[in-house]
Amino acid sequence: MEPAQLLCQFMVGVGGGMILFLMAAGVSIIVSGMNLINFVQGAFFMLGALMCYSLSQVLNFWWALLFGPLAVACVGGFAELLLRPLYRKTMLYQLLITMGLAFLIIDGMDAIWGREVKVVALPDYLNTTTPILGLDFPMYYIFIVAASGVIAAGLWLMFEKTRIGMIFRAIISNRPMVDCLGINVTLLFSIMFAFGVWLSGLAGVLMAPIIGIDPQGSMDILFSMMTVLVIGGIKSMKGAFFAALLVGVINAFGSMFLPWFYALIPAALMIIVLLIRPQGLFGEKEG
Amino acid sequence: MKGTGQVILRTVDITKDFGSLRAVDRVNLEIDEGEVRAIIGPNGAGKSTLLDIVTNRSRPTFGNSYFRGSDITNLPPFAIAAHGVGRCFQVSKLFAGLTVFENVQIACISKGRKVYNIISAGNRIFEIEVNGILDAIGMKAMAGEEAGYLSYGDQRRLEIGITLAMKPSLLLLDEPTAGVSRAEGHDLMQLIKSLAVDQNLTIVFIEHDMDMVFKYADRISVMHLGQLITTGTPDDIRGNAMVRAIYLGEQVA
Amino acid sequence: MVQRLIHNKPLAFGLSATVILTILAAFLPEHRSELITRMLIMALFATSINMQVGSAGMMPLGQAQFFGLGAYAFGLLCVKGGVPFPYGLFFALLISLFAGAMIGYLCLRGDSLTFALLHLAFNILLVSVAAKWISLTEGDQGFTGVPRPGLIPGDFGFYLFVLFVVLVCFILIWTIINSPFGKVMQGLRENEERIRFLGIDSKRFQLVVFTFSSLFASVSGILWAMMQRSVFNTYMSLILSAEGLMMCLIGGMSSFFGPSIGAAIVVIVGTIASTYTRQWQGLLGLIIIICVLGFRGGILGGKKSTIGL
Numbered sequence: 001m002e003p004a005q006l007l008c009q010f011m012v013g014v015g016g017g018m019i020l021f022l023m024a025a026g027v028s029i030i031v032s033g034m035n036l037i038n039f040v041q042g043a044f045f046m047l048g049a050l051m052c053y054s055l056s057q058v059l060n061f062w063w064a065l066l067f068g069p070l071a072v073a074c075v076g077g078f079a080e081l082l083l084r085p086l087y088r089k090t091m092l093y094q095l096l097i098t099m100g101l102a103f104l105i106i107d108g109m110d111a112i113w114g115r116e117v118k119v120v121a122l123p124d125y126l127n128t129t130t131p132i133l134g135l136d137f138p139m140y141y142i143f144i145v146a147a148s149g150v151i152a153a154g155l156w157l158m159f160e161k162t163r164i165g166m167i168f169r170a171i172i173s174n175r176p177m178v179d180c181l182g183i184n185v186t187l188l189f190s191i192m193f194a195f196g197v198w199l200s201g202l203a204g205v206l207m208a209p210i211i212g213i214d215p216q217g218s219m220d221i222l223f224s225m226m227t228v229l230v231i232g233g234i235k236s237m238k239g240a241f242f243a244a245l246l247v248g249v250i251n252a253f254g255s256m257f258l259p260w261f262y263a264l265i266p267a268a269l270m271i272i273v274l275l276i277r278p279q280g281l282f283g284e285k286e287g
Numbered sequence: 288m289k290g291t292g293q294v295i296l297r298t299v300d301i302t303k304d305f306g307s308l309r310a311v312d313r314v315n316l317e318i319d320e321g322e323v324r325a326i327i328g329p330n331g332a333g334k335s336t337l338l339d340i341v342t343n344r345s346r347p348t349f350g351n352s353y354f355r356g357s358d359i360t361n362l363p364p365f366a367i368a369a370h371g372v373g374r375c376f377q378v379s380k381l382f383a384g385l386t387v388f389e390n391v392q393i394a395c396i397s398k399g400r401k402v403y404n405i406i407s408a409g410n411r412i413f414e415i416e417v418n419g420i421l422d423a424i425g426m427k428a429m430a431g432e433e434a435g436y437l438s439y440g441d442q443r444r445l446e447i448g449i450t451l452a453m454k455p456s457l458l459l460l461d462e463p464t465a466g467v468s469r470a471e472g473h474d475l476m477q478l479i480k481s482l483a484v485d486q487n488l489t490i491v492f493i494e495h496d497m498d499m500v501f502k503y504a505d506r507i508s509v510m511h512l513g514q515l516i517t518t519g520t521p522d523d524i525r526g527n528a529m530v531r532a533i534y535l536g537e538q539v540a
Numbered sequence: 541m542v543q544r545l546i547h548n549k550p551l552a553f554g555l556s557a558t559v560i561l562t563i564l565a566a567f568l569p570e571h572r573s574e575l576i577t578r579m580l581i582m583a584l585f586a587t588s589i590n591m592q593v594g595s596a597g598m599m600p601l602g603q604a605q606f607f608g609l610g611a612y613a614f615g616l617l618c619v620k621g622g623v624p625f626p627y628g629l630f631f632a633l634l635i636s637l638f639a640g641a642m643i644g645y646l647c648l649r650g651d652s653l654t655f656a657l658l659h660l661a662f663n664i665l666l667v668s669v670a671a672k673w674i675s676l677t678e679g680d681q682g683f684t685g686v687p688r689p690g691l692i693p694g695d696f697g698f699y700l701f702v703l704f705v706v707l708v709c710f711i712l713i714w715t716i717i718n719s720p721f722g723k724v725m726q727g728l729r730e731n732e733e734r735i736r737f738l739g740i741d742s743k744r745f746q747l748v749v750f751t752f753s754s755l756f757a758s759v760s761g762i763l764w765a766m767m768q769r770s771v772f773n774t775y776m777s778l779i780l781s782a783e784g785l786m787m788c789l790i791g792g793m794s795s796f797f798g799p800s801i802g803a804a805i806v807v808i809v810g811t812i813a814s815t816y817t818r819q820w821q822g823l824l825g826l827i828i829i830i831c832v833l834g835f836r837g838g839i840l841g842g843k844k845s846t847i848g849l
Contacts, residue, residue, distance in 0.1 A: 107822025
């Protein structure tokens with residue numbers, strides 16, 4: 001095992017982790033902000049991917065990147081209207097209605113786009129490879145990792161440095177209080193929700209060229225996102241970030257050393273974290 | 288109503304810190320078997336927290352509690368309850384969606400050790416015992432009502448009934464007469480006291496209404512800012528200058 | 541005795557349904573009676589889920605894992621182990637019992653949200669194991685050759701067997717729910733803390749409920765394997781877990797036969813819709829949304845008692 005190979009695999013892991021974070025960020029916002037366990041975001045991710053496919057056929061990749069997530073966010077907005085009566089109900093109802101929504105959207109995508117293999121046409125300069133440490137890294141891969149980094153930084157900036165970010169954080173930590181402050185929480189929830197969906201849609205658009213676009217795979221994607229969130233701590237974006245990196249690296253090394261076993265690692269990690277530290281690595285114990 | 292002289296509940300240096308706030312400060316309490324003890328003190332004195340710690344609803348920062356001599360500090364709440372410590376809460380903890388009858392019945396099922404009985408018919412089990420208790424608390428006519436729809440005073444009575452079904456030796460009550468009319472409050476306290484006599488219960492109750500305190504307690508313990516200031520008979524407490532100073536400005540009936 | 545029977549609504553419903561179903565199956569063409577068989581097995585599956593839902597704080601998000609476990613245990617013992625039918629059945633149940641107790645113990649270590657997530661996580665884990673452990677489970681291919689009971693031959697005979705087993709299970713579940721144990725279950729659903737202050741170890745109690753519930757889910761899985769004569773890893777799928785929960789919701793979680801009715805609806809919709817469109821799961825999703833937003837408690841829902849019909 002050469003050190004260069006190990007380092008390479010580590011970078012693949014970090015890259016993979018960044019991508020996982022990208023996918024998980026949207027879920028994280030919605031779950032933290034709204035205490036809404038939400039099974040529909042895998043579907044939004046896949047919808048983003050499909051939007052990318054269609055839009056990049058009609059226009060080009062960059063327009064897809066711009067409009068795709070917005071389109072998904074619109075669908076998300078409609079969905080939120082459906083979910084509104086449920087914010088005070090028990091979790092089981094939330095779970096089930098988001099599942100129902102997921103089923104509906106997944107089959108909707110199936111009906112509209114069909115099941116043939118879809119390939120997204122990338123602009124040429126993204127479709128090349130570049131040698132790093134003796135291995136050919138696909139340029140697009142680097143693009144995605146960079147994009148994730150930018151988004152992660154942007155999110156951090158937004159939450160820590162802007163007013164709306166501060167309000168979001170307040171809602172996450174104590175919603176009824178924010179209600180009392182005269183802020184229109186209902187409107188903000190809708191914005192938060194749309195933003196979360198937008199992020200997942202964006203992740204879908206970005207990932208479209210390199211994953212198999214398959215509506216039926218939405219739930220699997222959701223579960224890997226959930227694993228990351230549980231490990232990091234459900235209400236913690238920072239936790240999601242580091243957990244994503246952790247899972248990415250473990251997956252990368254796992255696939256190298258334990259190919260049979262490594263598919264089990266995320267679920268096993270999730271179980272271990274839930275048993276030992278249920279609030280997640282970065283989460284806070286409630287009460 | 289004097290006790291047998293045995294100490295039924297003892298706390299040793301019980302202390303609870305919430306961060307830098309010391310809610311309960313080295314409380315050493317001794318309750319004699321059979322007595323009726325009131326714990327009084329201004330708001331924030333740590334009375335409810337003390338009861339929480341004794342029943343292990345909340346863990347003490349340090350200190351120990353002993354029930355009949357055995358250390359119950361680290362026992363889970365259900366074990367402490369099974370030892371014979373009953374608790375009524377400020378906000379009644381009932382089975383809101385079940386009937387009055389069923390509420391008491393479940394307590395009887397637990398006491399009668401039939402919790403894991405999956406074979407017998409559950410509807411009428413312990414009917415006699417349940418009716419006995421409903422009679423004692425005067426709620427027989429309401430047996431079929433849903434507990435969640437009862438008036439506040441009735442809910443408190445029901446909670447007393449549920450707790451008594453467990454035949455506890457020690458009953459801890461958190462402001463039993465808060466929120467009900469004076470007359471209802473006296474009814475409740477008389478009920479509790481007569482049941483205590485019947486079943487040789489020891490009673491510890493937190494109370495703000497001094498009428499109730501002086502009328503029904505054998506002894507009174509005063510807490511302030513987490514500390515146990517003094518314990519004495521109603522006359523002792525009435526004449527105690529420090530206690531009066533603590534309560535200066537408060538309504539004493 | 542007969543008087544009591546007539547006045548006992550759910551019992552009367554159950555018995556008459558059984559009689560009607562038996563007669564129907566005798567006279568219906570084969571694929572229709574297979575439909576009823578599916579409905580029966582899924583009714584048992586959904587009812588097993590509802591045992592936990594009615595028992596405070598337990599949301600079994602991954603019940604399909606026990607459905608699949610039962611199927612795999614039975615299938616592997618009989619097909620790969622060459623074990624004769626009755627022993628295969630017995631040991632499959634034993635294995636399911638232990639698995640249920642172990643997984644339940646771990647799931648109950650934290651609070652109710654942790655329970656739900658752990659239940660789901662175990663489901664995900666077991667699905668991966670089933671998919672990857674190809675030497676044991678044949679992975680995505682699955683395996684065939686699962687035996688049916690030899691006593692009464694033919695499809696009608698198998699149907700009667702399923703009916704009998706499901707009936708026995710329903711009677712057992714009914715007995716449990718209407719026993720003192722069942723009363724405590726209701727109390728636990730209403731106020732877990734009060735249960736603890738009545739001297740009851742709520743975690744241990746929940747473990748017992750969980751074990752029963754998982755065992756009945758495993759039974760339904762075994763029956764399904766027999767019906768399909770094969771075992772695939774889709775038997776453990778998260779989609780099936782979700783469908784199980786949906787059956788409970790659609791039919792009503794606060795009544796005994798609610799989940800069964802939900803199961804019947806889901807199976808019928810699935811069977812009919814899948815002949816017309818590939819997107820029948822979407823239709824299911826739509827039904828769920830309507831049910832959650834529209835009815836407050838499902839078709840039979842409303843009154844909280846699990847004892848009424």
